[in-house]
Amino acid sequence: xxxxxxxxxxxxxxxTFVSGTFRKRYNLALDKTSLTIADSPPAITxxxxxxxxxxxxxxxxxxxLLPPTSGQVIxxxxxxxxxxxxxxxxxxxxxxxxxxxxxESYNPFYKVDHVLETPIRKYGLAKNKxxxxxxxxxxxxxxxxRPSETLGRYPHQLSGGQRQRIMVAxxxxxxxxxxxxxxxxxxxxxxxxxxxxxxxxxxxxxxGISILxxxxxxxxxxxxxxxxxxxxxxxxxxxxxxxxxxxxxxHPYTRLLVDSIPQPDPDLQWGxxxxxxxxxGGLSGxxxxxxxxxxxxxxxxxxxxxxxxxxDKYRVTSCYAYEDSGxxxxxxxxxxxxxxxxxxxxxx
Amino acid sequence: MTTTKDVPLRVENLEVHxxxxxxxxxxxxxxxxxxxxxERLxxxxxxxxxxxxxxxxLMVAHKEPAKIEGGKxxxxxxxxxxxxxxxxxxKRLSEIAMVPQGALNSLNPVMRVKDQMIDGLKAHGVSKxxxxxxxxxxxxxxxxxxxxxxxxxxxxxxxxxxxQRVTIALSISMNxxxxxxxxxxxxxxxxxxRQIVQTLRxxxxxxxxxxxxxxxxxxxxxxxxxxxxxxxAGRLVEIGPxxxxxxxxxxPYTQMxxxxxxxxxxxxxxxxxxxxxPSLLNPPPGCVFHTRCPQAxxxxxxxxxxxxxxxxxxxxxxxxxxxxxxxxxxxx
Numbered sequence: 137x138x139x140x141x142x143x144x145x146x147x148x149x150x151x152t153f154v155s156g157t158f159r160k161r162y163n164l165a166l167d168k169t170s171l172t173i174a175d176s177p178p179a180i181t182x183x184x185x186x187x188x189x190x191x192x193x194x195x196x197x198x199x200x201l202l203p204p205t206s207g208q209v210i211x212x213x214x215x216x217x218x219x220x221x222x223x224x225x226x227x228x229x230x231x232x233x234x235x236x237x238x239x240e241s242y243n244p245f246y247k248v249d250h251v252l253e254t255p256i257r258k259y260g261l262a263k264n265k266x267x268x269x270x271x272x273x274x275x276x277x278x279x280x281x282r283p284s285e286t287l288g289r290y291p292h293q294l295s296g297g298q299r300q301r302i303m304v305a306x307x308x309x310x311x312x313x314x315x316x317x318x319x320x321x322x323x324x325x326x327x328x329x330x331x332x333x334x335x336x337x338x339x340x341x342x343x344g345i346s347i348l349x350x351x352x353x354x355x356x357x358x359x360x361x362x363x364x365x366x367x368x369x370x371x372x373x374x375x376x377x378x379x380x381x382x383x384x385x386x387h388p389y390t391r392l393l394v395d396s397i398p399q400p401d402p403d404l405q406w407g408x409x410x411x412x413x414x415x416x417g418g419l420s421g422x423x424x425x426x427x428x429x430x431x432x433x434x435x436x437x438x439x440x441x442x443x444x445x446x447x448d449k450y451r452v453t454s455c456y457a458y459e460d461s462g463x464x465x466x467x468x469x470x471x472x473x474x475x476x477x478x479x480x481x482x483x484x
Numbered sequence: 485m486t487t488t489k490d491v492p493l494r495v496e497n498l499e500v501h502x503x504x505x506x507x508x509x510x511x512x513x514x515x516x517x518x519x520x521x522x523e524r525l526x527x528x529x530x531x532x533x534x535x536x537x538x539x540x541x542l543m544v545a546h547k548e549p550a551k552i553e554g555g556k557x558x559x560x561x562x563x564x565x566x567x568x569x570x571x572x573x574x575k576r577l578s579e580i581a582m583v584p585q586g587a588l589n590s591l592n593p594v595m596r597v598k599d600q601m602i603d604g605l606k607a608h609g610v611s612k613x614x615x616x617x618x619x620x621x622x623x624x625x626x627x628x629x630x631x632x633x634x635x636x637x638x639x640x641x642x643x644x645x646x647x648q649r650v651t652i653a654l655s656i657s658m659n660x661x662x663x664x665x666x667x668x669x670x671x672x673x674x675x676x677x678r679q680i681v682q683t684l685r686x687x688x689x690x691x692x693x694x695x696x697x698x699x700x701x702x703x704x705x706x707x708x709x710x711x712x713x714x715x716x717a718g719r720l721v722e723i724g725p726x727x728x729x730x731x732x733x734x735x736p737y738t739q740m741x742x743x744x745x746x747x748x749x750x751x752x753x754x755x756x757x758x759x760x761x762p763s764l765l766n767p768p769p770g771c772v773f774h775t776r777c778p779q780a781x782x783x784x785x786x787x788x789x790x791x792x793x794x795x796x797x798x799x800x801x802x803x804x805x806x807x808x809x810x811x812x813x814x815x816x
Binding site: 186187295296297298325326327328329330331332333334337352353354355356358359382383392393394395396397398399400401402403404405406482 | 530531673674675677678681682700701702703704705706707726727730740741742744745746747748751752753754755756757758760761
């Protein structure tokens with residue numbers, strides 16, 4: 137097992153959304169999810185899944201924006217629900233977030249300088265104006281923006297990519313331990329996407345910030361992350377070394393996702409549609425959450441959900457097809473993650 | 485030049501401006517291309533490149549403050565811009581149909597799918613008995629992979645992907661010769677996206693309709709299109725067969741776009757295209773891309789490069805290649 141110090145951890149977190157006034161409907165967004173984010177070495181972990189898989193709920197629970205229905209979120213050994221005001225303030229500073237929409241994160245009446253000045257004031261990061269200015273310029277340059285082209289402007293005068301990078305700069309200024317990035321590039325043009333993703337890598341490499349990259353896009357997840365967690369209906373379908381999970385998926389759901397990636401290569405065409413027609417009735421509701429869509433389902437899958445099995449050293453999968461490889465018995469998913477020391481450096 | 489029978493759509497020098505208080509914004513600036521019968525053209529560009537404006541203009545469905553300032557749009561030989569509103573309406577759906585971006589919002593929430601499909605067909609002059617309509621709609625729904633029971637449902641009972649299939653069913657209902665799909669999968673998950681694009685492909689192939697897929701996802705284009713046109717700041721800067729665009733891109737913008745695409749075959753350093761798209765209110769003189777182009781010369785800052793046809797049906801608008809050649813404006 138690799139040496140990990142959990143920095144942020146969620147233990148058996150479930151989140152149920154209740155809707156309806158007279159006839160209550162319960163929607164289980166997260167089902168006993170456990171996850172750890174290590175402090176050292178800092179890593180980039182991707183959380184992938186379709187809409188409704190629970191990935192944004194998980195992010196919001198980890199950020200303390202949404203209380204879990206059951207389970208705990210623990211930061212540096214302390215349950216965030218039991219933190220004092222000043223402890224929670226530190227948590228808020230050290231765990232930063234970048235949201236999907238670089239348009240809605242701004243107040244259109246303020247110049248963009250405002251989003252950078254506010255955290256400086258709030259957390260007393262600078263002694264005087266000159267120091268504050270230096271801090272801002274430094275942060276903008278870190279994310280590849282020219283201060284002369286960004287400061288003093290209003291949000292609508294900047295492109296989506298620039299606005300998103302200012303959000304990254306704001307997060308960086310606070311020297312956080314963790315950045316939770318929820319679909320940071322899905323609303324950014326293709327030519328700028330690569331720049332923002334490369335910035336995330338830089339933050340991880342040079343500033344030692346752990347990053348949780350939440351996305352529905354397996355291609356960018358593959359590029360930035362070392363490890364990936366594939367969620368389906370609030371449970372972990374497959375997790376581990378991104379190279380293994382994406383390029384030789386084991387879980388039928390991961391396989392379906394990978395097969396659906398539109399590869400930017402005319403020689404790699406999609407096969408014909410392999411999706412199985414969904415079962416709509418007769419489900420016990422106790423078994424595997426993917427049962428109704430699974431092309432290799434067996435009767436037992438509808439009875440008891442599979443545990444996590446470990447077909448490779450750095451990969452776990454929640455499918456009976458890999459039962460023979462043995463149950464993954466650690467409570468920490470990160471024990472099946474490939475450590476940075478075993479990853480070949482990026483070429484080119 | 486081929487006959488109009490094989491060229492359902494020919495666009496010549498299309499100019500569309502948005503009239504704002506600060507002056508005209510040249511959203512589409514002299515775009516020309518043509519579609520062969522049954523072919524699939526991908527029109528790619530970033531936000532603000534003019535691709536959606538083209539889509540609306542082709543349907544003559546653009547709204548104020550947009551105005552078509554020049555050019556011709558030949559649909560099966562007739563210039564759409566010379567027709568009156570009634571004549572244009574008759575062409576829509578029967579000759580040129582659209583699959584909209586937000587299928588989620590384009591269906592009436594208080595009408596059954598069947599009723600709104602019948603409404604649409606009647607509005608475009610189809611008359612059938614109730615039974616014939618029912619059979620026809622059942623057939624259309626089956627063709628896009630939906631259960632016939634969907635006809636009796638309301639839009640809120642359908643998933644996003646199912647709604648988009650309904651709009652595809654509508655678009656093919658009158659066997660149009662051109663279908664325009666404007667980012668039909670932008671709000672959908674990757675698995676559903678693939679199903680929708682494959683459905684669209686089967687549907688257009690079956691009726692032999694030439695299709696334009698508009699979007700920014702080069703991956704989808706590689707999967708769907710037989711030919712790709714690259715838009716930048718209102719101009720068509722390169723157009724050619726899909727394999728040529730991916731394997732042999734000529735315009736520096738296309739080259740940088742292709743090389744910035746992430747894939748899942750080995751990790752590498754990611755690099756985007758530095759700089760930002762120019763304001764279309766005051767576009768730079770010369771080539772619109774010169775402000776971001778690493779290979780720009782003095783000529784690029786003065787003279788607008790023309791789209792020139794080269795070998796293999798591949799055209800591009802870039803001075804880097806035209807020094808020795810005689811310039812000859814063409815439609816792709």
